[in-house]
Each structure stands twice: as structure tokens, then as C-alpha cells.
Amino acid sequence: MTTLIGLSGSLRTGSFNTALLRAAAALAPDGVELRVETIAGIPLYDEDEEERAGLPAAVTRLKDAIAAADGLLLATPEYNNGIPGVFKNAIDWLSRPPADIKRVFGGKPVAVVGASPGPYGTILAQDAWLPVLRTLGTRPWFGGRLQVARAHTLFDDAGALTDDATRERLRRFVHGFAAFAAPAPAPGAARGEAAGGAPRGEGR
Secondary structure (H helix, E strand, O other): OEEEEEEEOOOOOOOHHHHHHHHHHHHOOOOEEEEEEOOOOOOOOOHHHHHHHOOOHHHHHHHHHHHHOOEEEEEOOOEOOEOOHHHHHHHHHHOOOHHHHHHHHOOOEEEEEEEOOOOOOOHHHHHHHHHHHHHOOOEEOOOOOEEEOOHHHOEOOOOOEOOHHHHHHHHHHHHHHHHHHOOOOOHHHHHHHHHHOOOOOOOO
16 A cells, blocks of 8 residues: 655645645545645744744644655645745644654655646746755655646536546546655565465465
8 A cells, every 4th residue: 555645735725735635635546545634733833932842743743644654745835936835834844853854754755736726837836845855855756747727717616626637637647656656565575476476375
């Protein structure tokens, strides 16, 4: 089983990016779980508060979820041609303390998508994430790109993706990223297959 964490950079109830992640989860291939998490409950980063009280519970829970997952899918809005402050703030908390960055993000397969009512589909925000992901030591996936423009015409009032062409683009993206993030098979299992097929003891 490959486990992916989907993280939306919007707190809005009717967020197109959260809806995009829900659609992605429904399109994940067999053997892949895409679990949609939230940045809700993460306060503004304050080093004084961190020193006084430690990491907020919402931060600790999300750090552990990402560390345990095989990959991370960020769904980013775009505000004023850049990364939303609330999303960057969440990642800043997740990178604390610095000694824990490698456990949470080191070598982690990461992909970025985005949906926007505008005509460019968060392309600038997606580009702005690249130096952040590089700094955290992640392993970004460049095998696909998905910018969902004019999102208000593609989702219904309940947040369901209604556009078939966008759904197919999303399906291809999720399948490609899942293959990239999938853990390598155990060496012993690979040797067993090469040696003759059936696992020892099964007889067929």
C-alpha cells in the first residue's frame, strides 16, 4: 500500500483546492490511499510561543502523518501571485525544530497542484514552492503539472468536480505521482520472484 498525504493551503469551507484533493483521492489507483489532511488549527508561527509551550498538537499530528507517508501532495491557492501566507506558515511550523526536518521532509516525494478562479491556475504559486521544497530537502516530482484555471466553472456547489477533461488530467497526475512515490519493493521479495515465482512454502 502506498500512502499519500494531501494538504490544502486554504481554510475556506468551499475551497477549490480542498475539493481538488477530494477528487484526487477518489481517482487514486488500486493500492494507493490519498488521505486529505488540514492545516486548520495551526497558529501563526511565534518562536517565543514555541519555546514556551512547544509545538501545537495540530503541528505534531501533521508532522507525524507526513513522516509516515510515502508522498505529499500540496494543493496551493495563489494570493497576489504567490504562496498563501497561511500555507507557508503551516510549513514553517512543520519544519520545527530544524533537527526534525529530515525525518518529516528529507527525501520525501512531493508534488504540487492548484486550483484558482483565475485564468492561470496557480502557476506562479506553484513555482514559488520550488525553493521551499528544495530547502526542506524533499524530492519533487516533475513528471506532470496540473493548474486548474477557472475552477468555479469546474466544480458544483457541493464541491464535486464535474468537468470530465479536468478529471482525466487529475487522474493521470495522481497515477503518475503515486508511481513516483511508491516505496521500492523489499530486496528479498524481488529475489524471490526472480528465483522462480511462487513464494517458498506455497507450492503453487
